[in-house]
Amino acid sequence: MKKGFTLIEVMVATVIALIATFSILSLSSNTKYLFNLITKHNDFSLKASILAKEKNNTNLYENLLYFKIDNDDIIKALKKEKLNIKTTEDVTEIPELKLTQTIQKIKIYDKTNSLYVYEVNFK
Numbered sequence: 001m002k003k004g005f006t007l008i009e010v011m012v013a014t015v016i017a018l019i020a021t022f023s024i025l026s027l028s029s030n031t032k033y034l035f036n037l038i039t040k041h042n043d044f045s046l047k048a049s050i051l052a053k054e055k056n057n058t059n060l061y062e063n064l065l066y067f068k069i070d071n072d073d074i075i076k077a078l079k080k081e082k083l084n085i086k087t088t089e090d091v092t093e094i095p096e097l098k099l100t101q102t103i104q105k106i107k108i109y110d111k112t113n114s115l116y117v118y119e120v121n122f123k
Contacts, residue, residue, distance in 0.1 A: 041113055044112075045113075047083060048108040048113075051085060051108055058082050058085055059078075059079070059082055060079075060081040060082075060083070061078035061081075082110075083108050083110050085107070087105070089103070089104050089105075099123065101120065101121070102122075103120050104119040104120075105117075
């Protein structure tokens with residue numbers, strides 16, 4: 001009797017190898033997609049943090065003028081970047097403590113990302 005694998009054994013082994021290969025490729029692709037998504041959101045968060053304090057100006061370049069940027073490519077890229085800002089304010093009186101609490105909710109957003117900043121003041 002000859003020793004070897006039957007056709008069914010070879011086909012099953014091939015299917016198992018293909019499933020393993022496609023699983024690894026799919027995992028790699030998803031990891032790349034998530035890495036790009038996180039990188040884009042991180043970049044947006046950094047840009048939004050510039051605007052969080054200065055709520056009236058949505059142009060990044062004008063908010064960074066005091067840094068005296070000399071690189072023309074960076075200046076051009078900053079001038080293109082515009083983010084939208086929406087501010088809402090909620091005022092609450094606390095008579096027991098004779099305080100007024102003001103919560104300012106600042107939404108900074110563009111076409112694909114959004115970020116909320118809350119500013120709480122007591123008077």
